[in-house]
Amino acid sequence: MDGTARVWDAAGGREPITLRGHAGPVSCAVWSREGNRLATASWDGTVKVWDAAAGRELFPLKGHTSGIYSVAWSPDGARLATGSADSTAKVWDAAGGRELLTLKGHGGAVYCVAWSPDGQRLATRSSDGTARLWEASDAEAVQEWARQDRAVHDLRDRDDISTRGFLRDWILLLPIPWEAGETVARALDRHQIPGEGRGLSGLDAELAAQALDRPQIPDEAQARPRAGDRVPLGGRELVWQEHRSPGAVVDFNAAAGQLTERGVAYAVCYIESDRKRDGLWLQFGCDDWGKVYLNGGEIYRSRSRRLVSPLDPIGPVQLKPGINVLVLKVVNETEGWMFSARLVDDAGRPAEGLHVRLTP
DSSP, X not given: OOSOEEXXXXXXXXXXXXXXOOSSOEEEEEEOTTSSEEXXXXXXXXXXXXXXXXXXXXXXXXXXXXXXXXXXXXXXXXXXXXXXXXXXXXXXXXXXXXXXEEEOOOSSOEXXXXXXXXXXXXXXXXXXXXXXXXXXXXXXXXXXXXXXXHHHHHHHHXXXXXXSXXXXXXXXXXXXXXXXXXXXXXXXXXXXXXXXXGOHHHHHHHHHHHHHHSOSSTTGGGOOOOTTOEEEETTEEEEOEEEEOSSSSXXXXXXXXXXXXXXXXXXXXXXXXXXXXXXXXXXXXXXXXXXXXXXXXEEEEXXXXXXXXXXXXXXXXXXXXXXXXXXXXXXXXXXXXXXXXXXXXXXXXXXXXXXXXXXO
């Protein structure tokens, strides 16, 4: 979290080498096969390759538009793969940092990348609930793959309804602690949590459910924020900020630029409809707990922790002519913290004639 990586003498007795240069938290550090180079991934959106013995940066990998979760060396050491909160994975030349390929198709942050033992294939795992397997054999295959990738994604962006209609523009307020000064450890010490014998996970669930029920901002159902509005909370001040998700899944950790556990986030957008609409459905999923308000009324609440996929159908819901206010609240226990939402008709097609605004 301090933006550094350190190389330690595993036998002990020597000061570690500190690798400095990242502008954000370091999420991953991976050795090359030979053990002489180290790749570090960061929330600043870059990977850096280091001479591990000297502590000297060799070159950066720049190309992702958001934080990077994972990095992996190919078995032969010639390539690197990265997975990012921008919903893509990338393949790089490990000799100089040249970007070889961008892998598109996931609808959420790419948390994990892994090579097959022969280096011919790459597996990626995403917050959209899927894993994908890709061919990545040689330079010629990479070039052909890139050509196919462009053609396939041009078609998908135009015609595939499964990738269209998701709400990506939001005003966010985060991160908010579950309760000022409250922690699981303190709750344990004070023996105030029902089901104490169920362990830490059970305690987290109890506190998360309480955080979902308790408004962290005044009259949360009626929130009508603008970007830049300030909210005093627990002795500090948070600011509503505009955020556009690169994919169907909005990742709060990516928006915050850090991994946040035991926190609450709000997301608001203003949906302008050209007419009154009945019979629409809101498809919604979140990790871990969620609540949804539409025009001041609660239309959804999760009763237990869940994953962002599959999406729950909420409705039918009604939109009035003009501006409709959608307020989401998502409570995180640990690790992934995200949501996905879109409005569809009875046939599951993205609703037409809607415009998303970020001002009331």
